[in-house]
Amino acid sequence: MKKLVVGLVGHSGSGKSTFSELIRERYEVSRISTGDFVREEVSRRGLSPTSDNITKVSNQIREAAGGVFMRALRGKIDANLESQGAVVIDCLREMSDYDELTGKDKDRIVVIINILSSDANRYERIVKRRREALGFSEEEFRELTTFEKNLGIEELRRIADYTIRNDDSKMQFEQDSLESLSRMEKEKEITLKKKVRKE
Numbered sequence: 001m002k003k004l005v006v007g008l009v010g011h012s013g014s015g016k017s018t019f020s021e022l023i024r025e026r027y028e029v030s031r032i033s034t035g036d037f038v039r040e041e042v043s044r045r046g047l048s049p050t051s052d053n054i055t056k057v058s059n060q061i062r063e064a065a066g067g068v069f070m071r072a073l074r075g076k077i078d079a080n081l082e083s084q085g086a087v088v089i090d091c092l093r094e095m096s097d098y099d100e101l102t103g104k105d106k107d108r109i110v111v112i113i114n115i116l117s118s119d120a121n122r123y124e125r126i127v128k129r130r131r132e133a134l135g136f137s138e139e140e141f142r143e144l145t146t147f148e149k150n151l152g153i154e155e156l157r158r159i160a161d162y163t164i165r166n167d168d169s170k171m172q173f174e175q176d177s178l179e180s181l182s183r184m185e186k187e188k189e190i191t192l193k194k195k196v197r198k199e
Helices: 016-026 034-044 051-064 069-084 095-102 119-129 138-151 153-158 170-188
Strands: 003-009 030-033 086-090 108-116 162-165
Touching: 003 016, 003 069, 003 095, 003 153, 016 030, 016 086, 016 108, 016 170, 030 034, 030 069, 034 051, 034 069, 034 086, 051 069, 051 138, 069 086, 069 095, 095 108, 095 153, 108 153, 108 170, 119 138, 138 153, 162 170
Parallel strands: 003 086, 003 108, 030 086, 108 162
Antiparallel strands: none
16 A cells, blocks of 8 residues: 655745644644654753754754754654554655655655745744744844755755645635645545544
8 A cells, every 4th residue: 555745845934834734634644743853852952942942953853864854754754654654744844855755665655745935924924923932033034044945945846746825815725735635636546534524
């Protein structure tokens, strides 16, 4: 049986978490968040969850995994695929992440979905989210965007199987996301297992 890995690509605030929540609400799919993974490690080390500490720890995780961040998540990915058969990874940042996912298992289908949104909308969402008590300045936003681009996110976006825009209403984004998932099932010849809704 083919196992499915959906790798999400997109800048911070584009809507990747919203997409992850949507697919998990409707299908038997597990989720692995690279951001949560890093923040958990920051907390484990007793550090404050500042942008600097998150970036520093993220780089250290990558270095410890031989320069491939996704390699640090290999155990989690394999375990989730074994139990669920499908996993959403939120998110991929560089081509080495993609290479790690595609080069391991011939019975694995890897689909890249690019979530695209304007800088203005992304910034607004990040400010509302306010992960840090001190807020998030426009300068920090520009630095974050540059950092993500330097990792190689643009290259990943170019090879994405599907692109979903998120600049309209949440309802429209959900509709477009479900349509893309339906296309994916037909084109990749796979079937996502729907969750049984409780009455």
